[in-house]
Amino acid sequence: MNGGGPAGAMNGGGPAGKVTIAGLAERLGISKASASYALNGQPGVSGPTRARVLALAAELGWYPSSSARALSQSRSGAVGIVLARSPEQLGSESFYMTVLAGIEAVLSEHDMNLMLRMVAPTEAPAPGRDLDVYRRWAGERRVDGVIVFDLFGDDSRPQLLSRLRLPHVMVGAAEDAQPTPFGANTTVDQGADAATLVEALHRGGHRHIAYVSGPLGLTHEAARRAGIHAHAHHLGMTTVFSASDYTADDGGKATTAVVAGLAVGSPDFPTAIVYGNDLMAIGGLRALKRRGIAVPGNVSIVSWDDSILCRLSSPGVAALARNTMELGRLSAALLLDTIAGHQRASVAMPAGVLHSRESLAGVVRQHP
Amino acid sequence: MNGGGPAGAMNGGGPAGKVTIAGLAERLGISKASASYALNGQPGVSGPTRARVLALAAELGWYPSSSARALSQSRSGAVGIVLARSPEQLGSESFYMTVLAGIEAVLSEHDMNLMLRMVAPTEAPAPGRDLDVYRRWAGERRVDGVIVFDLFGDDSRPQLLSRLRLPHVMVGAAEDAQPTPFGANTTVDQGADAATLVEALHRGGHRHIAYVSGPLGLTHEAARRAGIHAHAHHLGMTTVFSASDYTADDGGKATTAVVAGLAVGSPDFPTAIVYGNDLMAIGGLRALKRRGIAVPGNVSIVSWDDSILCRLSSPGVAALARNTMELGRLSAALLLDTIAGHQRASVAMPAGVLHSRESLAGVVRQHP
DNA sequence: CTGAAAGCGCTTACAG
DNA sequence: CTGAAAGCGCTTACAG
Numbered sequence: 001m002n003g004g005g006p007a008g009a010m011n012g013g014g015p016a017g018k019v020t021i022a023g024l025a026e027r028l029g030i031s032k033a034s035a036s037y038a039l040n041g042q043p044g045v046s047g048p049t050r051a052r053v054l055a056l057a058a059e060l061g062w063y064p065s066s067s068a069r070a071l072s073q074s075r076s077g078a079v080g081i082v083l084a085r086s087p088e089q090l091g092s093e094s095f096y097m098t099v100l101a102g103i104e105a106v107l108s109e110h111d112m113n114l115m116l117r118m119v120a121p122t123e124a125p126a127p128g129r130d131l132d133v134y135r136r137w138a139g140e141r142r143v144d145g146v147i148v149f150d151l152f153g154d155d156s157r158p159q160l161l162s163r164l165r166l167p168h169v170m171v172g173a174a175e176d177a178q179p180t181p182f183g184a185n186t187t188v189d190q191g192a193d194a195a196t197l198v199e200a201l202h203r204g205g206h207r208h209i210a211y212v213s214g215p216l217g218l219t220h221e222a223a224r225r226a227g228i229h230a231h232a233h234h235l236g237m238t239t240v241f242s243a244s245d246y247t248a249d250d251g252g253k254a255t256t257a258v259v260a261g262l263a264v265g266s267p268d269f270p271t272a273i274v275y276g277n278d279l280m281a282i283g284g285l286r287a288l289k290r291r292g293i294a295v296p297g298n299v300s301i302v303s304w305d306d307s308i309l310c311r312l313s314s315p316g317v318a319a320l321a322r323n324t325m326e327l328g329r330l331s332a333a334l335l336l337d338t339i340a341g342h343q344r345a346s347v348a349m350p351a352g353v354l355h356s357r358e359s360l361a362g363v364v365r366q367h368p
Numbered sequence: 369m370n371g372g373g374p375a376g377a378m379n380g381g382g383p384a385g386k387v388t389i390a391g392l393a394e395r396l397g398i399s400k401a402s403a404s405y406a407l408n409g410q411p412g413v414s415g416p417t418r419a420r421v422l423a424l425a426a427e428l429g430w431y432p433s434s435s436a437r438a439l440s441q442s443r444s445g446a447v448g449i450v451l452a453r454s455p456e457q458l459g460s461e462s463f464y465m466t467v468l469a470g471i472e473a474v475l476s477e478h479d480m481n482l483m484l485r486m487v488a489p490t491e492a493p494a495p496g497r498d499l500d501v502y503r504r505w506a507g508e509r510r511v512d513g514v515i516v517f518d519l520f521g522d523d524s525r526p527q528l529l530s531r532l533r534l535p536h537v538m539v540g541a542a543e544d545a546q547p548t549p550f551g552a553n554t555t556v557d558q559g560a561d562a563a564t565l566v567e568a569l570h571r572g573g574h575r576h577i578a579y580v581s582g583p584l585g586l587t588h589e590a591a592r593r594a595g596i597h598a599h600a601h602h603l604g605m606t607t608v609f610s611a612s613d614y615t616a617d618d619g620g621k622a623t624t625a626v627v628a629g630l631a632v633g634s635p636d637f638p639t640a641i642v643y644g645n646d647l648m649a650i651g652g653l654r655a656l657k658r659r660g661i662a663v664p665g666n667v668s669i670v671s672w673d674d675s676i677l678c679r680l681s682s683p684g685v686a687a688l689a690r691n692t693m694e695l696g697r698l699s700a701a702l703l704l705d706t707i708a709g710h711q712r713a714s715v716a717m718p719a720g721v722l723h724s725r726e727s728l729a730g731v732v733r734q735h736p
Numbered sequence: 737c738t739g740a741a742a743g744c745g746c747t748t749a750c751a752g
Numbered sequence: 753c754t755g756a757a758a759g760c761g762c763t764t765a766c767a768g
Contacts, residue, residue, distance in 0.1 A: 020745055031755045036747060046753060063507025067444065068745035070435035071760045078483070087469035087693060092676040094459030101455035104486045113510065115446070116484045118472045139431025142481065248680055282680045289682070308460040312616055312650045314657070314682065325455060388761055399739045404763060414737060436761035439744045739768080745760105752755080 019062045028052055039064070070141075078113040079103075079335060080143035082130040084122040084150070089246060092279060094307045095324055096149075099171070102328020103147060110336055115143055127156050138164035145339045147171060147331050152217040158183055169335040171327065172220050177346070184338050185346040186331045190220055193320055193352045194227030197302060198235065200354050201272045205363035206300065208238045210270040212254045212280055214246045221276060224304065228274065240270060244280055251280025252287035259291070264298045271363045272300040278307040281317050285359070296361035306355055315358035322352040387430045396420055407432070438509075446481040447471075447703060448511035450498040452490040452518070457614060460647060462675045463692055464517075467539070470696020471515060478704055483511055495524050506532035513707045515539060515699050520585040526551055537703040539695065540588050545714070552706050553714040554699045558588055561688055561720045562595025565670060568722050569640045570603045573731035574668065577607055578638040580622045580648055582614045589644060592672065596642065608638060612648055619648025620655035627659070632666045639731045640668040646675040649685050653727070664729035674723055684725030691718055 025035040030049060037044040038053035045053070056062075070076045081100070083090060090096050104114050115137075122128030134157070137143045145167035148157055161168040162180040170177065173185035201209055211228050213221045225241055232239045244254040255273065262269040275281035281303035288295055295301055295315060303310050306319035327349050334347050393403040398417060405412040406421035413421070424430075438444045449468070451458060458464050472482050483505075490496030502525070505511045513535035516525055529536040530548040538545065541553035569577055579596050581589045593609055600607045612622040623641065630637040643649035649671035656663055663669055663683060671678050674687035695717050702715050 021747095022745075032746080033748080033756085034754060037754095040747085042748095044753065049753085061503065061507060063504055065439070065745050066508040066510040067435045067438035068760090069747080071433070071439050071762085072745080072747045074760075076435065087466050088676075090469065091462030091465040097459040097465055098455050100484070101458065101486050104484065108485060108487075114484050116468070116472065116482050117476060118469050119476075135429065136431055139429060140434040142434040248676065279676070286680065286682070308456075308616065308647070309677065309680070312654065312677070313680070314654070389763095390761075400762080401740085401764080402738060405738095408763085410764095412737065417737085433761050436744090437763080439746085440761080440763045442744075737768105739766105741766085742764090744763085747760085748758090750755105750757085752753105 019060045021062075021064070024053060024056055024060070024062060028056060074141065076142055076144050077111065078115045078143045079107055079332070080115040080117065080133075080137050080146045081149075082117045082119060082133050082146070084119050084128050084130050086121050087118070089121075089279075090118070092309075093246070093277060093305070095277075095305060098324040099149075099328035099331070102325035102330075103332040104328075105325075106329050106332035106336070112144075112336070122150075122152075131156065131160055134160060134164060134166065138166045145169070145335045147335055151177075151219045152215075153219055153222065155219075167335060167338040169331050169338065171331050172349070173346070174219055174223050175348075177219075179343075179345045182338065184334050184344060186327060186334060186349055187346050188220065188322075188327075188349045189351060190223035191227040191230070193304070193322075194224055195231045196352060196354055197274055197304070197320060198228055198231040198237070200356075200360070201274075201300070201302070202232075202235045202237060204272075204300070204361065206237070206272045207363075208240070208267070208270050210240045210242065210258045210273045212242050212244050212251060212258065212273060212275045212284060214244065214276040214280075216243050224276065244276070246277050246279060248279040248283030248286075251275060251283035254280070255284035255287045256291070259288075259293065259299075264293060270299065272302065272360075275301065275303045277305045278303045278309045278317070278319065281319070282309055282313055285313065285315075285317065295359050300361055301359045302354075304352075310355075310357065313359075318357040318360035319355050320352040321355050323350055326350060387428045389430075389432070392421060392424055392428070392430060396424060442509065444510055444512050445479065446483045446511045447475055447700070448483040448485065448501075448505050448514045449517075450485045450487060450501050450514070452487050452496050452498050454489050455486070457489075457647075458486070460677075461614070461645060461673070463645075463673060466692040467517075467696035467699070470693035470698075471700040472696075473693075474697050474700035474704070480512075480704070490518075490520075499524065499528055502528060502532060502534065506534045513537070513703045515703055519545075519587045520583075521587055521590065523587075535703060535706040537699050537706065539699050540717070541714070542587055542591050543716075545587075547711075547713045550706065552702050552712060554695060554702060554717055555714050556588065556690075556695075556717045557719060558591035559595040559598070561672070561690075562592055563599045564720060564722055565642055565672070565688060566596055566599040566603065566605070568724075568728070569642075569668070569670070570600075570605060572640075572668070572729065574640045575605050575731075576635070576638050577605060578610065578626045578641040579607065580610050580612050580619060580626065580641060580643045580652060582612065582644040582648075584611050592644065612644070614645050614647060616647045616651030616654075619643060619651035622648070623652035623655045624659070627656075627661065627667075632661060638667065640670065640728075643669065643671045645673045646671045646677045646685070646687065649687070650677055650681055653681065653683075653685065663727050668728045670722075670728055672720075678723075678725065681727075683727045686725040686728035687723050688720040689723050690720040694718060 025032045038050040119129040148170050158180040168183045170185045172188045175187050177185045242254040242258050244250045303319040306321040310317035310319040330347050393400045402413050406418040487497040516538045526548040536551045538553045540556045543555050545553045610622040610626050612618045671687040674689040678685035678687040698715050
């Protein structure tokens with residue numbers, strides 16, 4: 001009653017959308033507390049009263065003010081993601097949008113919102129503008145947690161986020177990654193995926209293969225390279241590596257570098273090239289065509305990421321299909337758990353499956 | 369002093385990140401109001417006091433609580449976007465991520481945040497799940513405005529958003545679209561872009577062309593179709609249309625339908641096909657190849673959207689390059705204006721530029 | 737220029 | 753089961 005004077009009357013009688021919990025309570029002749037308990041499914045109100053509150057709220061289209069609730073509960077109801085990649089890469093690699101879709105699906109199931117920020121690409125070893133965003137989000141308590149992509153060696157983000165006490169999940173961390181306080185990992189077994197690729201090539205008779213990776217500063221690229229090396233060696237195969245930057249153009253250049261000066265069919269000429277993503281694979285394919293090197297006649301190619309690019313290219317590019325949306329779902333679920341205080345150290349992503357396409361063929365045995 | 373008892377002491381002495389404006393004021397021996405004025409660049413504090421406040425805030429890493437500020441200012445500091453497209457389409461068409469990047473760039477310059485939601489795709493004529501999101505966001509006052517994509521005829525979103533009093537910008541509306549209350553449009557002159565495409569084809573000697581569009585329920589597709597028809601007619605050309613759904617597979621099917629039963633070179637056989645997006649163009653290219661129809665030997669193809677797909681395909685697919693990031697920037701700037709109450713009805717997007725590639729060639733003149 | 741106070745719209749112990 | 757009150761952390765008239 002008191003303090004509810006003119007403002008309360010306005011709220012009660014105003015246009016839709018201005019309803020407050022005080023307005024609901026006033027119309028029903030109950031206290032705000034009772035209305036709150038009813039609306040939040042908490043004990044403390046009788047069944048009939050609860051029903052009346054819910055009915056009126058639905059009728060008036062009442063929703064709790066997110067800021068009032070956030071202020072009183074110290075929870076924003078939002079999860080943040082900072083992407084530190086160029087718009088070109090974000091647009092052309094379906095990975096990001098797909099994992100975002102998976103994340104969003106889980107968040108919205110739990111009435112959480114996704115806050116997205118894009119900053120200038122981070123050069124792998126140097127900390128980027130994203131750190132400022134985390135500091136600010138934490139300070140403003142604008143998000144309840146964050147999901148982090150593209151970990152690199154000696155990455156300063158986990159420590160920063162722990163210090164900020166901001167729950168975080170690192171997507172695609174190494175199997176043996178140690179979670180930081182307030183942190184957890186969705187891990188990808190790059191070794192297992194490398195084995196899948198290498199074994200398929202070995203089965204096809206390939207004995208000398210190349211891997212054109214993304215930047216080696218990224219932990220998952222280092223892990224892939226090590227995995228390829230280990231499994232190839234185990235099977236008696238030899239390897240050659242070249243690092244690139246995930247773009248089609250540079251993937252083409254790296255490809256040229258790998259085969260430069262080598263005669264097709266010579267022992268040093270790799271009979272298969274594995275690429276760290278789809279763009280580089282397509283760029284490599286073009287570079288090979290331009291040099292008159294037949295795919296898969298002279299060299300087979302395989303991409304570590306599947307996408308529509310691989311499917312629509314000609315020849316179609318064989319690729320390791322990973323359930324990227326599931327990676328997003330797992331990461332979001334893990335973050336929600338971490339925010340709730342149930343800390344699970346890590347969740348593993350399902351292994352990839354090789355989709356064979358025209359670009360992958362067996363080697364024609366050479367007579368000695 | 370009073371009320372600052374134990375809680376105030378905790379704030380003052382607690383770990384970093386728990387600082388409040390009351391804590392700052394207490395340490396400096398001034399009132400919260402003075403601290404607030406200093407922090408917000410408002411008049412009402414002396415220069416030296418202001419400097420001391422700013423210095424302490426920086427030292428302690430203080431940021432205003434977003435929820436407290438939102439509650440007292442009735443502004444959330446966030447802009448919302450609901451994408452009602454399949455993850456596959458969002459991932460493979462670079463349009464969305466690119467326009468998002470443009471939007472985000474402007475928002476973050478203005479210290480605004482982007483809230484992203486993805487819902488099940490909307491069937492053009494039927495209202496989708498996105499309406500519920502808007503109602504909820506408006507009710508919770510979680511966003512200060514929204515940016516809307518993929519308008520269709522008789523779209524119920526503008527009216528709903530007006531009724532909710534939620535500022536909104538419709539991206540890529542028709543030139544003559546009327547803004548609703550609280551609304552504004554970024555318009556695209558589809559007629560001008562259609563003219564660019566049709567005239568290039570006319571110059572190449574094409575006289576009978578096809579347009580494989582996206583769903584006709586979308587206003588911009590209806591406008592494109594009308595634009596192509598009008599300009600072709602004006603130049604004495606004839607046209608044939610087929611509607612598809614923006615996917616590569618269906619684009620292939622639509623292509624097959626357009627040429628079904630027609631002998632290459634016959635008068636009814638279109639010598640050029642324009643596609644509403646890059647995926648359908650690539651799908652069309654594959655379908656044509658499969659039927660032994662040479663591109664550009666027998667038929668030229670052009671995409672209305674440029675992307676890496678067009679660039680990396682072989683043959684490269686000619687495409688209308690539009691400044692998608694700029695479309696995002698313009699839309700975000702327009703929304704911020706609308707939120708601020710300076711209503712500009714609409715802002716026009718710059719016209720597209722045709723990027724010619726191998727898929728586009730002139731017609732070999734037939735002797736009668 | 738500065739301080740005490742009210743208010744934004746919720747939630748949550750705490751008494752009845 | 754219900755109500756009055758304090759508190760979340762800001763902003764903003766309103767007096768001095």
